[in-house]
Amino acid sequence: MRAITVRDRDAGVGGLTLTDMPFPHAAENDVIVRVHAAGFTPGELDWPATWSDRAGRDRTPSIPGHELSGVVVELGYGTTGLTVGQRVFGPTDWARNGSLAEYTAVEARNLAPIAADIDHTVAAALPISGLTAWQGLFDHAHLTTGQTVLIHGAAGGVGSIAVQLAREAGARVIGTGRAGDRDVALGLGAQTFLDLDADDLHHAGEVDVVFDVLGGDILARSTELVRPGGTLVTIAMPPTVQPKDGRAVFFVVEPDRARLTDLAQRLRDGRLNPIVGDVRPLHEAASAFARHSRTPGKTVIQVADEQ
Numbered sequence: 001m002r003a004i005t006v007r008d009r010d011a012g013v014g015g016l017t018l019t020d021m022p023f024p025h026a027a028e029n030d031v032i033v034r035v036h037a038a039g040f041t042p043g044e045l046d047w048p049a050t051w052s053d054r055a056g057r058d059r060t061p062s063i064p065g066h067e068l069s070g071v072v073v074e075l076g077y078g079t080t081g082l083t084v085g086q087r088v089f090g091p092t093d094w095a096r097n098g099s100l101a102e103y104t105a106v107e108a109r110n111l112a113p114i115a116a117d118i119d120h121t122v123a124a125a126l127p128i129s130g131l132t133a134w135q136g137l138f139d140h141a142h143l144t145t146g147q148t149v150l151i152h153g154a155a156g157g158v159g160s161i162a163v164q165l166a167r168e169a170g171a172r173v174i175g176t177g178r179a180g181d182r183d184v185a186l187g188l189g190a191q192t193f194l195d196l197d198a199d200d201l202h203h204a205g206e207v208d209v210v211f212d213v214l215g216g217d218i219l220a221r222s223t224e225l226v227r228p229g230g231t232l233v234t235i236a237m238p239p240t241v242q243p244k245d246g247r248a249v250f251f252v253v254e255p256d257r258a259r260l261t262d263l264a265q266r267l268r269d270g271r272l273n274p275i276v277g278d279v280r281p282l283h284e285a286a287s288a289f290a291r292h293s294r295t296p297g298k299t300v301i302q303v304a305d306e307q
Contacts, residue, residue: 003101026076065100145170
């Protein structure tokens, strides 16, 4: 099968190549998915799990990309809950070969079914972004109706989903980003938008929740905005400064089939609209990783056409 692989950690994005790889093996409780569309995180070439397995052993050449939409073609021993021919989507395991390949092995519990009327390229934009947004807002920050949430990167893959979920939950949403993100963020439901290059963050006032995807100075300055009893949630880096009289939480997204099923239903009902920023074929995945221009939403790699 064809796949995007990396072998040399020092080569960075320049080390991504399209190569032939063996067909994956379905371990116990796995399924083999024929990948139709895949998503990736630009920073994953810096993740230790891209290069080593859970025991710390080198696993190169490795296949990046950790979200997919496709069709089950094989079941591993003992696998239940999914069937051959079923359309599925979800995240792949961090420390195993990922989704930038024609086929990949995935733990069945990571995946949820999707209806025939959901496009694979749209579904592939949702697993990590959708689960991250939900877990950050509700599992970690416990956002409730009537509260105010500040969402950094409100036009990005995670932020755009978080804006929509927070609004549906009845929260007041302040989005941030660059000037070109304003219309997208407001169109998704943010009531206020702050330009990180031109506006003072303190114009947001005190908020109940800060959802951070950026880290660095933005994360540090955001702690000052959390009102007593509030929560700062970040996926970028462990925070070095705590909000006064509040909490700071760093987390890594976890697979959740039940939540994926809920997100898929919201997508089908039109209550949730992932922003697909760019769609590239598999052979252009390396250049998609390397892109420096910013586009709203999630870049998706189309691996196979719908049959």
